[in-house]
Each structure stands twice: as structure tokens, then as C-alpha cells.
Amino acid sequence: xxxxKALLASSDNPNSLGNKFRKQRFQYFESLFNSNFDNKYPxxxxxxxxxxxxxxxxxxxxxxxxEIILLNLSAEDVKTKGLSSMAGDATDLSQFADERFDLxxxxxxxxxxxxxxxxxxxxKEAMRVGKKYFVQTPNRHFFMEAHYxxxxxxxxPKNFTRFLLTKTRLSRGSKWxxxxxxxxxxxxxxxxxxxxxxxxxxxxxxxxxxxxxxxxYSAHNMG
Numbered sequence: 001x002x003x004x005k006a007l008l009a010s011s012d013n014p015n016s017l018g019n020k021f022r023k024q025r026f027q028y029f030e031s032l033f034n035s036n037f038d039n040k041y042p043x044x045x046x047x048x049x050x051x052x053x054x055x056x057x058x059x060x061x062x063x064x065x066x067e068i069i070l071l072n073l074s075a076e077d078v079k080t081k082g083l084s085s086m087a088g089d090a091t092d093l094s095q096f097a098d099e100r101f102d103l104x105x106x107x108x109x110x111x112x113x114x115x116x117x118x119x120x121x122x123x124k125e126a127m128r129v130g131k132k133y134f135v136q137t138p139n140r141h142f143f144m145e146a147h148y149x150x151x152x153x154x155x156x157p158k159n160f161t162r163f164l165l166t167k168t169r170l171s172r173g174s175k176w177x178x179x180x181x182x183x184x185x186x187x188x189x190x191x192x193x194x195x196x197x198x199x200x201x202x203x204x205x206x207x208x209x210x211x212x213x214x215x216x217y218s219a220h221n222m223g
Contacts, residue, residue: 032222041065049109091121096129104130123199136218140190
């Protein structure tokens with residue numbers, strides 16, 4: 001019998017729809033990677049907001065072709081070959097020189113920066129420090145809000161969304177902790193296609209679709 005709760009779980013759950021989409025997206029990314037970096041190894045990558053969990057089982061990492069720095073608000077202990085971690089701010093990468101990395105990668109992070117101003121700063125920095133970039137984010141206008149697995153809540157008043165998250169089990173079958181719910185409500189600012197084009201002028205916008213609707217956008221300059 002189909003486990004609906006697992007299907008609607010976060011992308012880290014291997015049985016979730018989000019994980020399925022993530023795998024498809026990564027296959028697209030790998031095809032771009034191979035066409036851009038053939039025999040130019042190791043490729044130095046900065047992953048803004050990246051995690052060991054995301055990369056540790058990826059054949060690309062295990063191939064030895066990449067050296068990846070995971071940048072987050074705090075560093076984590078990393079024991080996986082090819083990965084390292086450091087603390088930093090996605091909106092201020094001044095510790096890195098222009099084009100310091102062959103590639104800047106980011107998956108579902110730029111929507112967590114609270115304001116449009118911060119999103120502009122991250123996009124500008126990603127394009128500055130990376131010769132290439134690949135930045136993904138959920139589509140603001142997709143019917144299912146990606147973080148809560150609830151339909152259309154991105155259009156609701158935040159007070160109502162807070163009620164749904166903390167007082168009902170509609171979001172992935174469980175109630176949210178009040179503090180966690182408020183944190184997400186404060187930090188998430190979903191982006192439209194037009195805004196992604198403004199953030200990354202001249203980028204190719206890859207549209208990830210589900211039943212004919214655009215679920216997420218990935219902006220890149222990888223051809």
C-alpha cells in the first residue's frame with residue numbers, strides 16, 4: 001500500500017517524491033557537468049547550503065572528479081573524501097576571490113534568505129566567485145508549497161499558515177514545533193521565474209515539471 005506520509009516527506013527521505021525529483025534534477029546537472037568539465041579534474045565546487053547527506057552517495061563525488069566545499073552558517077565535521085565544510089554567509093563571500101571556484105552549486109537555499117535584497121546579494125556573489133553556477137529553487141507558483149507539502153499556502157496569510165502547521169497534522173501528517181514553524185515562515189521567500197531571471201541575467205532556466213506544471217527552477221550558465 002502506498003505510504004502517503006513517506007511520499008510527502010522531505011527530499012532527504014529516499015521514498016519521497018521530493019527525493020525522486022532531486023535525483024532527476026541531479027541527472028540533468030551531471031549531463032551539464034560532463035559537457036563543461038570533461039577531463040578538467042578535480043573540479044572545485046562551492047556548494048552554498050550543501051550537506052554531506054546530499055553528496056555522500058553521489059557517483060560524481062565518488063569518482064574523485066570533484067573537490068567540494070560545503071558552506072553553511074556553521075561548519076560540520078566531515079569525514080567523506082572530496083568534501084570539506086566551512087562556516088560562511090551566502091550573501092557575503094568576500095573571503096573568496098573572483099572566479100575562485102570552477103562551479104558554484106546551490107539546491108533549495110536561495111528561498112531561505114528572508115528578503116529580496118539578500119537573494120540579490122547571494123546571486124551576485126555566486127556569479128562572482130564561480131566561473132559556472134547552478135542554483136535551484138522551488139517555483140513560487142507551483143500549487144504545492146514545497147516546504148510544508150500543503151497546497152497554495154504561499155498565498156495565505158502567515159497567521160493562517162502558522163495555525164495549519166502547529167495545530168493540525170495536514171503538513172506531512174504531523175504538527176510542527178511552534179518555533180520551527182515561525183522560523184520557516186520568517187525566512188522563506190519563494191521566487192518566480194521572472195525573479196530568477198532578474199537575479200541571474202542571461203542564465204538558462206531549467207524548468208522541472210510535474211503533471212505539466214513547473215515545480216522548480218534552476219538557473220545556470222553551463223550551456
